[in-house]
Amino acid sequence: MEVGRELIRVDAADKVTGRAKYTDDFHEGPMLVAKVLHSTIANGLVKSIDTSAAEKVPGVVKILTCFDAPAIQYPTPGHPWSVEAAHQDVCDRRLLTDRVRVYGDDIAAVVAEDAVSAERALRKILVEYEEYPVITDPERAMNAPGVPVHEEHPDNILKSMNFDVITAGADVKTAREVLDDPRYHHFTGRYETQQVQHCHIENPISYAYMEHGRITVVASTQIPHIVRRVCGQALGIPWGKIRVVKPYIGGGFGNKQEVLYEPLNAWLTTQVGGRAVKLDVSREETFQNTRSRHPIRFALEAAVADDMRVMARSVRAVSNQGGYASHGHAIVANAVTGIRQLYPDALAHHTEAYTVYTNLPAPGAMRGYGIPQGDFAIECFMEDMARRMGWDPYEFRLRNLMPLGYVDPTNGITCHSTGLRECMEKGAEFIGWRELREKYRNQTGPVRRGVGMAIFSYKTGVYPISLETASARIILNQDGSVQLHLGATEIGQGGDTVFCQMAAQAIGIPTEDVHIISTQDTDTAPFDTGAYASRQTYVTGKAIKKAGEEIRDKILNYGGELLKRDPHGLGIRGRDVVDAGTGEALLSLSDLAEEAFYSLEHSVHITAEVTNHCKENTFAFGCCFAEIEVDIPVGKIKVLRIVNVHDSGKLINPKLAEAQVHGGMSMGLGYALSEEMKFDPATGRLLNGNLLDYKLPTAMDTPELTALFVETDDPSGPFGNKALGEPPAIPVAPAIRNALLHATGVAVDTLPLNPQKLVEAFQSAGLIE
Known part of the structure; x- marks a missing residue:
């Protein structure tokens, strides 16, 4: 049994020795550096931005403001996209905005040869605002909205719900009937939770560059396939023109289940001739400008x-x-x-x-x-x-x-x-x-x-609130081991290890013979919506199980051909094809794989790829x-x-x-x-x-x-x-x-x-x- 084993993490050695590569370790050549100019008001309008002095700072390549960015509103949450408009996420973000809604909003960006030049340029940009009253309390925002945060929601209520659920067989029409019934004890209580930050070790970071007319974004994200889609939406280009690569990630806890600065970075590289641009936010920016837990x-x-x-x-x-x-x-x-x-x-x-x-x-x-x-x-x-x-x-x-x-x-x-x-x-x-x-x-x-x-x-x-879908690909290697390829993401939680154990269990081989790479590349990785909702061992796990069983059957079919036996009477145990009844080893997986790859009579590359639409x-x-x-x-x-x-x-x-x-x-x-x-x-x-x-x-x-x-x-x-x-x-x-x-x-x-x-x-x- 591979499921239930207390195995050491498959990524443990690389992480403790420093061999594991994170986003900032990936690019080996020189990169431009992008820094974002944040608003110094929480509610208002950017009237003008003067970049003339900043453009003279040595090392500055380009300065782009909210007046240069595409006027496209796009969604940012790490949710599966819906083909039904009613179930799509709210599109209320822009790459850079002239309508300021929070202190620190993104209003301009500097691209420079180095971080020092970019920071110097930021300090020389002059901004003129039209300020509006600031509302931080939600009850006040609902009842005395003043200038609404978003004009399409004049009462500042993004969405609300108000309904009764009546238990089957209950002879009541509303909960209020019961709450007012003198036969029962009645209680009230008020409770409040605060806004907190994720505090993952690695701040959100990405770099982007262009190649063959396409944009590649390398990012610390929980949701690479969703980042690809949102970058395409934000830039108004076909999603296939975006490639997203996710290396090892230094924690996310949900903050990186959001598309953060990847779309801005993708756009910036298009504005500097496709040169590589790194956008690495500080700890202070992570607090102020990424996400947190709702109060x-x-x-x-x-x-x-x-x-x-x-x-x-x-x-x-x-x-x-x-x-x-x-x-x-x-x-x-x-x-x-x-x-x-x-x-x-x-x-x-x-x-x-x-x-x-x-x-x-x-x-x-x-x-x-x-x-x-x-x-x-x-x-x-x-x-x-x-x-x-x-x-x-x-x-x-x-x-x-x-x-x-x-x-x-x-x-x-x-x-x-x-x-x-x-x-x-x-x-x-x-x-x-x-x-x-x-x-x-x-x-x-x-x-x-x-x-x-x-x-x-x-x-x-x-x-059933949203779509649950995942795919898995398993490939038989020449030595009888297998390669497991997923769009699901290891984000520090040990996902890659349990994925390997699941695949091994489904096939019947040792976990040590399942190889996985923690890097997801949307050009090659099977589709998966990513790490959130405690979903991956459940949803992706079902895809892995299906793929494991499918490749197991294909291996046994080929083994039956080599052994001239009915494949239904065969099984896999350890590193061998065995007699399903007696357990006798009949053929090693390494010999079977070598024959499958190199046979002059019947060469076949044994793979399995399946999708699990989880309902x-x-x-x-x-x-x-x-x-x-x-x-x-x-x-x-x-x-x-x-x-x-x-x-x-x-x-x-x-x-x-x-x-x-x-x-x-x-x-x-x-x-x-x-x-x-x-x-x-x-x-x-x-x-x-x-x-x-x-x-x-x-x-x-x-x-x-x-x-x-x-x-x-x-x-x-x-x-x-x-x-x-x-x-x-x-x-x-x-x-x-x-x-x-x-x-x-x-x-x-x-x-x-x-x-x-x-x-x-x-x-x-x-x-x-």
Whole structure:
């Protein structure tokens, strides 16, 4: 069995020795350097740009402004394109813009022989603006829009949704009927999450050049095939005239599931005769000018019966979309949908959600895609309801879990397998839930301890909301090994390793005999939409399995020809064609391959290439338990112990799965305790766009992380597997918040739980003066 082996990553040696090539390592010849001029206002119009002094700076090759760039609006999110206009992403970006919508908007670019010359030229460009009022608060933007961020949305609402879901068999017409029913207990809660940055090690970087009338873009991206399409759209040229190459990538976490500066770079090379142009953004630009996680405000209501059954809920969510649509309404829609799915209401559910333009930097995809925000809201709400009623929050959750076989009434996503109950049992046993809940019940003094929990569900991929498709190509090499070729991307998560294990399992050979290259080239790589939505081991995995089975059959057919035996009686085991009944080795794969390539009688190059159009989805589950210590006078939370327990179906590589969970938990800790992008509300300027002022946790701030698993066999997964990449980041923040509530009795309903906020909350509660 290759699936389930704890293999060392196939890219491990190259990465630790420095042999792995990233975007900045690829180009060996000289390149021009591009730098972007960013606006110094957050809302307004560029009236004029004077580049005369900048053009005289030695080394400057060309300066291009918003008045030179194509007047084409294009989309940027890493979504599959749709042939139906109603399902296409919002086109509201331009390469360079004269209509400024965020502080730091892209208004001009300098191309120079070196970075120093480009920076000097930037400082000499003079810009005249017409300024408009700045709106950074989404509620204000909706209700008092002033000058709209986008003229086609005068109320600044990009999109909204407002509907009721009635449970099958329920004799009610709206959720409001149940929420107002005096037979039930009624609750309300308000929760808010903050805007945070991905903080991947490698900043977004690309270089572009022209060859044979085509543009090649080499970029650090999660979505090379989508970058190709968007570059074509942005430049108004056929997509086939664009080639995108993706080398190793130094992290993305969703930020590079967006087409960022690749289209601008593609256009710049066309303006300098096709010479190679590098566009490498700084850490400050990464914070201000790429993407982040959406801040979302939630207002919840619930009606709960005496037996702890949630009868109905209402969720209102307002998402701050910033100045551009990016992934649009999909994020908040996913957040509120996740709230509904995790605890299906007995009678009815009301959903109301708004995605609102403001003058802040546009958020986009980030690990969890709205579910971390929604899970914080619902898991805090569940905790608050249980506390008010005197119920054990563990038992309250158990009473309302998504059951096996649940089918979402709006999109049809089905719960094919669930180990959530077992995950909760395992986590509770590890942390000592019942003992600690009693031990820390009635504490006094300045230092107190508490234990909290949170659960989650997470779908696998994007079907049926969007297209799910992937292709895989497998080629038999002359020595009997195989080459695996994918458009799916390794982005640091270990994808290439599990892809190889899947191919080996399907064919019947050792993983060591499957070779893969981490570089995707859209000219040669099979089509795949890329790394996002925890989709690749599920969607691409199905393509790999199909391709593996197809090449296995072709190998056996050729082996039957050589052995003069019925191929149906043959199998592959290890490095041999064997008798399927006895297991006897009959022919080595290396001899078969050599004969296939070089036979004078029947030479055939054995390959398989298949497409998997995935029309399935399923739910992954898990939970987090955290024990913390709170120093009340200084507002400091110390995490003593923390554990995530996951049901991600069958684990392809348990060690890599553990590493994924550790990484996600680390991100969750920062989200819970310290990370927040801070803006000047008057100007929209980011105040802490660097790794000194943005409080990213370090190794010194990280406790021992424990990852545990409950393996289920999901019938819809290619090997019984389902999502794992994003889930570990989801439940950490609400688990810590709920532990804080247990320790102090103080409910803090916004993130992050930093000292300033905690001290103010403790003062309001009378715990400190």
